[in-house]
Amino acid sequence: MGRELLSVVVTTFNNADTLDACLRGVSWADEIVVLDSGSTDATTAIAAHYGARIHTQTFVGYSAQKQAAIDLASHRWVLLLDSDESLDAESAAKLEQALRAPQHAGYQLWRREWQFWRWQSRRSRLNHYVRLFDRQRARMSEHEVHEEVQVDGSMGVLDVVIDHHGEPDISGRVAKANRYSSMQLTDLARREVSWLRLRMVVYPAVAFLRYYALRGHWRSGWAGFIAARIHAFYAFLKYAKLYELQRRRQD
Template sequence: MGREQLSVVVTTFNSAGTLDACLRGVSWADEIVVLDSGSSDATTAIAAHYGARIHAQPFAGYSAQKQAAIDLASHRWVLLLDSDESLDADAAACLQQALCAPAHAAYRLWRREWQFWRWQSRRGRLNHYVRLFDRQRARMSDHEVHEEVQVDGPVGVLDAVIDHHGEPDIAGRVAKANRYSSLQQADLAKRKVSWLRLRMVAYPTVAFLRYYLLRGHWRSGWAGFIAARIHAFYAFLKYAKLYERQRPRD
């Protein structure tokens, strides 16, 4: 039995350090589409090595850039990957099997995180995200950060894991927390956030306990502890910056 043709869609910017692993794991796809936003390293050369169809446009924001890349796909079924994500052979086989007779409009895939010097424990809780979908029944949300694929139809879950190489060190993770907390102000401003000062005080602790204990990152040793602390710092920053934004100037 044949399978649905698949377009793999990746957005890039100076992604040479991780793009080779990303595209090598999907070299079996019918098409690879790379939308670049002005890389100055070997990103486009790596994409060309894998026969990708390369397009370029200035960065329009995380969600808008990904939607623009999805719109460039030739095939109905799309696998959306970040340039620092990769699939192993087992995950690829799982996707190919699902595409033989898709029973849903989209599928969630599990994601395993690199934490500074080690992979998170497989016994911890993995997040899952919609990444394989029928693009005629799905679009990106309009969030500034933490964008997601919104699907008109049933969503299944595949037993396939994406490896997210992410930030290689603590400094990179902290810089990302600072950047994302600033970008998220536009999303927070769209809704009324009550008890803002209480959130600044209490929510970082809640975020730490949920990340470290409930999601099982304590199984990853000190790497998991540090990641949880940075996650709590991000939770504090987003509300502190909102408080700063809303507070009248003296």
């Protein structure tokens, strides 16, 4: 019995350091679509090496850029990956098996995080995201950051783990927290967020405890502790920046 044809979709911008591993793990797919934002490194050369269909578009935001890439796919079933994510051979086999007779409109996959100098502990909690889906029944959300695939239909979970290489060092993780907290202002400003001063005091501690204790990142030693502290800093920054925006509007 054959399987559904699959398009792997990746958005890129100067991702030569990680793109080879990303595309190597999905080279078995029926199609690879890369939507590039004007890379100046070897990104497009790597994509061409794996036979990808390469398109170029000015970056229009994380969600809109990914939706544009999904719309370029030739096949109904899509596997959406970030350029710093990769799959091993075992995961690829499980995806192929799921595509032989899909039971749902979309599937969540697990993701393992690189934390500065080590992978997160195997006993800590993995996040999961919708990455395999029928594109005729799914669209990207409109969030500026933390965008997600929204599926119109039933959802399944596959025993597939994506390796997320992410930021290689603390400096990169802090820079991302600063950048994302600024971008999230658009989403936060649309809502009526109250008790901002209290949120700045309380929420970072809650975010730290949830990440470090409840998700089990304490098992990753100092790497897990540092990641939790940066996560709490991000929680503080997004509300502090919203408070600053409101004060400036009042003044």
